[in-house]
Amino acid sequence: MRLREPFHHYWRPLPTLMLAGVLSALYFVLTGTVWAVTGEFTRLGGHVLHWLGVDTTGWAYFDLVKLQGSSFERSDGWIVWGMFVGALVMVLLANNFKIRMPQQRRRWAQALLGGVLAGFGARLAMGCNLAAFFTGVPQFSLHAWFFVVASALGTLLGTRLIRQRWWKGKPTLIKGGLKPEAPATSRTQPVFGYVLAAVYLALVAYFFMSGQARLGLGALFGALFGILIERGQICFTSAFRDLWVMGRAVMAKAIIAGMAISAVITVYAIAGQGLHPITQLTAPGTLVGGLIFGLGIVMATSCETGMMFRMMEGQVLYVAVFAGNIVGATLLAYAWDHLDVYDLLMAGGEKINLVGKLGPGGAIGFTLGLLALLYLFTLAVEKRHLARSLAALRA
Amino acid sequence: MSTELEPAYTLDLRGESCPYPVIYTLETLEGMEAGQLLHVITDCPSSFRNVPEEVQRRGYRFARDPVKNGREFLFYIVA
Numbered sequence: 001m002r003l004r005e006p007f008h009h010y011w012r013p014l015p016t017l018m019l020a021g022v023l024s025a026l027y028f029v030l031t032g033t034v035w036a037v038t039g040e041f042t043r044l045g046g047h048v049l050h051w052l053g054v055d056t057t058g059w060a061y062f063d064l065v066k067l068q069g070s071s072f073e074r075s076d077g078w079i080v081w082g083m084f085v086g087a088l089v090m091v092l093l094a095n096n097f098k099i100r101m102p103q104q105r106r107r108w109a110q111a112l113l114g115g116v117l118a119g120f121g122a123r124l125a126m127g128c129n130l131a132a133f134f135t136g137v138p139q140f141s142l143h144a145w146f147f148v149v150a151s152a153l154g155t156l157l158g159t160r161l162i163r164q165r166w167w168k169g170k171p172t173l174i175k176g177g178l179k180p181e182a183p184a185t186s187r188t189q190p191v192f193g194y195v196l197a198a199v200y201l202a203l204v205a206y207f208f209m210s211g212q213a214r215l216g217l218g219a220l221f222g223a224l225f226g227i228l229i230e231r232g233q234i235c236f237t238s239a240f241r242d243l244w245v246m247g248r249a250v251m252a253k254a255i256i257a258g259m260a261i262s263a264v265i266t267v268y269a270i271a272g273q274g275l276h277p278i279t280q281l282t283a284p285g286t287l288v289g290g291l292i293f294g295l296g297i298v299m300a301t302s303c304e305t306g307m308m309f310r311m312m313e314g315q316v317l318y319v320a321v322f323a324g325n326i327v328g329a330t331l332l333a334y335a336w337d338h339l340d341v342y343d344l345l346m347a348g349g350e351k352i353n354l355v356g357k358l359g360p361g362g363a364i365g366f367t368l369g370l371l372a373l374l375y376l377f378t379l380a381v382e383k384r385h386l387a388r389s390l391a392a393l394r395a
Numbered sequence: 396m397s398t399e400l401e402p403a404y405t406l407d408l409r410g411e412s413c414p415y416p417v418i419y420t421l422e423t424l425e426g427m428e429a430g431q432l433l434h435v436i437t438d439c440p441s442s443f444r445n446v447p448e449e450v451q452r453r454g455y456r457f458a459r460d461p462v463k464n465g466r467e468f469l470f471y472i473v474a
């Protein structure tokens with residue numbers, strides 16, 4: 001195998017997500033925190049408000065997410081920047097960066113609006129497809145399961161919307177053949193990729209040598225997660241959406257497997273090392289937030305995670321999704337106390353962790369059982385969908 | 396190679412992000428007559444995988460192997 005090979009083929013989602021599950025559990029063992037992004041997006045929103053001269057003293061949500069210092073002084077911040085860098089390095093090594101502009105103008109509005117809803121919903125539910133799903137379920141925080149169900153329903157709603165003719169738009173369909181354009185032959189992108197990787201590794205090394213191990217771990221794991229989501233084209237949005245739209249279950253199955261392996265490692269860490277799992281509020285807001293989030297990610301064609309590697313591929317549309325995500329998260333931070341969202345939807349909630357309720361054995365049994373059910377459900381939808389579309393084709 | 400089918404239609408999906416490349420490709424194939432050739436050009440990296448997989452899952456045949464044309468992919472699918 002040539003050295004370049006891994007960068008020229010995408011990796012299969014199943015092993016890629018299992019590796020992501022192992023790494024996210026390891027990150028928890030090393031730092032006591034989880035792989036997450038939208039909390040940091042909220043803080044970025046706070047920084048933008050400060051820069052615009054808005055005084056956010058007393059905004060309870062910013063206290064909740066500990067808005068202090070700059071993004072570069074937080075391990076959560078380095079997770080985000082690391083993901084961007086890791087994904088970009090992979091795109092460059094594959095010589096695959098290209099400015100990709102949407103053909104239809106309606107996509108911009110859809111991306112922005114969907115991004116706002118996804119940002120708002122995620123923060124209301126205390127996490128996106130990461131902290132309330134992929135890294136939430138393995139923390140045994142009950143809110144993640146409510147989020148999974150609500151966001152699945154939200155994506156179902158979303159797929160109804162995006163299949164409407166006025167939303168979907170029309171593709172460019174030309175009669176006859178079209179001569180393919182000669183591909184660009186430039187090989188400078190991989191060079192930039194190697195340089196960026198070297199500079200970034202030096203930065204990670206600097207963090208460790210200067211006694212800032214937490215920042216170093218954030219930066220290192222962020223880049224690893226970025227590498228995995230780009231190489232595996234890990235799209236959490238597509239897990240439920242593609243199941244509803246076309247009975248495609250590749251991503252859903254891989255995510256379930258990744259969460260299972262992550263949960264097993266995590267329960268050992270909790271039981272064996274006395275680590276405290278990250279538990280979020282389970283409240284009506286979890287369901288409302290999950291529903292809004294699910295709808296938003298389908299409208300935007302991407303969640304907060306998928307947006308990151310697509311933007312690095314040069315898909316310009318995702319700049320609008322990113323902006324929308326930050327606006328949405330910031331709106332929630334405002335609405336939290338100024339519009340009584342907390343009192344209405346969250347105040348009655350409780351932080352429930354399955355390990356606390358059922359013990360480590362019960363928690364892992366419950367979690368693996370529900371994951372198995374989810375897997376069976378996925379298989380059933382996949383089968384039914386394929387049978388139906390084949391029957392329609394024959395008719 | 397000279398006996399190859401000529402494309403009846405070309406679907407230019409460059410700039411379209413997932414899931415639209417798959418949706419458009421399947422819808423276009425459904426509207427074509429059996430045996431006609433569809434040429435698809437796409438540059439959304441996720442579609443490099445999900446378009447050929449979903450097309451084949453529904454029993455369509457590729458007239459020839461997918462072509463990696465720089466930062467785009469070309470598919471030749473028989474409806």
